[in-house]
Amino acid sequence: MTRTFLRVLAYLAISTALYATPSASSQLPPSKDPFYAVPDDIEKFAPGEILRHRQPPDVISAFGSPPSNLQRSHQILYRTNDDEGNATATVVTVLVPNKPDLSKVVSYQVAEDAVTIDCAPSHGFLFGTGNDPLLGSRTLQTQLLLLQGALEEGWVVIVADYEGPKGAFYATKLAGHAVLDGIRAVIQSAQYTGVASNSQVALCGYSAGAAVTQWAAELQSTYAPELKIAGAALGGGCNSISVPVSKVNKERVAGFIPVILLGLAAQYPEVGEVIEKHLKPSAKEDFYRPLHQCLDANIAFFNGRDIIGMFDDWVRFSSEPAIIKVFAQSNQGRQISQIPMFFHAAVQDEAVPIAQMDKMVIDYCAKGGNVLYRRDIATNLRHTSYGIVGTPIAMDWIRGLFNGNLPKPGCSTITGTTSEIDPEFLKIFPKTIADALVASSKKLGGGV
Template sequence: MAFGVRMNFLRGAGFVGLIVGVVLGVAGAPPTAHAAPGPGSPLPSADPFYRYDAPLRHTAPGTVLRTRPMTFRTPRLSTPITGTQVLYRTTDQFGAGRATVATVLRPLVPGPTRLISYHMAYDALGSQCDPSYTLTGGYANGTATTEQGVIAGYLAAGYTVVVPDYEGEDLQWTIGRQSGYAALDGIRAAEAFLRLPRSTPVGLVGYSGGSIPTQWGAEIAPRYAPELNIIGAAAGGLPVDLAHNLPYIDGSAKWAGVIPALIVAYQRAYRLDTSAFLSEHGEQVTKAVSSECISQFASKYPGLTSAAMVDPPYTGLLDVPAVVRAINDNIMGSQGTPRTKMFLAVGHYNAIGDTLMITGDVIGLAHEYCSRGVDVTYHQLNGLTHQEAFLPFEPLAAEYLTERFAGIPTRSNCATLARGNSLAPLPVP
């Protein structure tokens, strides 16, 4: 398909149908010579490829530690697309060296290299949802399969794509700087593996959980990876300040399971002593979700409240100093200023947000960046819930990045943005 024709799809929701069709259309294609890893392979938590026990203190971030071939597939369908898994050195939330994996995929039609760092919304506490595992068909996950269609669309449009396991080996979900480091080091690793110059243009993109490495990657890149040529970042459905999200989903029928999952993530990243504040029920539900992914835990506990998670003297999780400190450490916009152009989008279903994310928070982040001189385009998807907004976001993001790669001027709306919500840290109790 000619690039001009592809652009017609990028300008509307038809892009999603195109990219899903790319994946589904190769059903029955013969498997490549390198079919493993794939269905039946051990989980990343049990796969020696993911383990790296040597010291990393003196290893540069982005260094490739080992590689192996992979085939891009779903649990039911094989494709002719092959790629490489790279284990690489990255950095955790507190500056220590860690290893994680990225999947590097080249387009079937060669051309000038334009690199997309695609951040899947895997929202996982268990390794079965690691992108490197789902991209080989290792786990049946509807969200992952849909996002594979998006990735296939970028490959069909001639982009090289790198997909990092940005939560790291310990599945530290929603942890900001660490996610950004993993995304940036995944780009470094892909460029090193493919022998690409640092001048290679790079776009960042992700929705929901995938917005975390996208936004944080853009925010910390000037300090952490200034050599990368990031030409644009497109983030949708952003959890800007979880101190605002927690009250919004408190008692929700659809999203209350996120509450104990966040505690698991903070326990892993910040070594919280949960016995000091969780109720017996809180302990039970955090243990129950500790190896699950968001499609399993989000609606598993309808009506669950923050109050039910804690014992007196606490009346909710935002009374717990350690929880508040962890949330404050992950407020978007608090650690730096992007140097690249930004596209920020969110659904707006009711007076507060998209049923999960807070519309005013995303506006507040956009306004804050604009005040610092960042070129921001804010887009609001009115009438859509968090899940519904994903489909229109993807073609909008693809169009935005396509224009950035082409050097087309942005349609920044900084001049007309409202102030939005304050993103000031919550006072520690």
């Protein structure tokens, strides 16, 4: 259990320090916003059915600057199902560019990596939220910045709050359901979004967002077989990573241990009971901090901390039947996706070992998957920097899908030598932002 405990523990989200952020947003956080409330009669609605919709209560912006090619945006609350098939509701953000092709949709799964609804991208994308010391996430805003590449193509971009109303990080089926039901909702929203009901849809994500993208792709054939998914692009992450907790404890990303445990506790109360049973009283205040703050604050607060030492006996805790059962359940019910898949990764990725990516691709191909696997061998790229450099690579593959260049059946592997951001991609940004992205990708080349 200790060795296989946190399968996506190493999915570090993209993180940069671009430039000053604006003052904090005055908007209500989702936990206090009635728009997010799950209706009492949620069971009577079908998965993907729209419950309510609105324009966002504030401007969509990355580091205080609205995307230059964003015409309008919408938020949609819709029915979905959690890990155990229970009805719930969550929100999808719809970004419509100038001169849009309303028949092409990219469902982008961000790396949220938090355990409160107040960290959801529908809120984190709003003007000013990035400057909140606890709930702000520069990581999230950086991903919004990179999404401008899809908007520039004229594609509609949708981003689901896939952790649901309880912030259930690593609830794998909930995440997959939320993504698929978000697509269902959006293709029913033509009356106000304009999105065509017969749209081509591509899935895309990096790091933890790649894991969620993969979960959605694997559940699609049984959960939402009517959806026509053109393909899925996943970078820097897969759902088969296995990282020993001891390798993460006392390290920069030690905070992912409580985040994943608390995320599962949000979906499975029995996990919360076991945590409470074994957590030392003196450690409780610190351990539960993620319930009130987002990714960036968690990384800073738990940097180098001894999380294992917060428990009375880590071996006994991790051997509890409830813990073993829930982690096993989280990885059941999925199958090899039959839609075209594009996996791309940096060989020097220190967070997601390339050997794990290789193994997953071999497994996919042995079971009949349709995979193009790109291994970038540039020595300067690590997990975080490849999150920036790899975005245009994923967009190029999706462009091919939308243009009718269907992937060849079967599997193939290519070697990439990309070492810097595509200059054409940088042209969509103002010079100050483009320069900051280049500087950040180089600064982050040596690690996270």
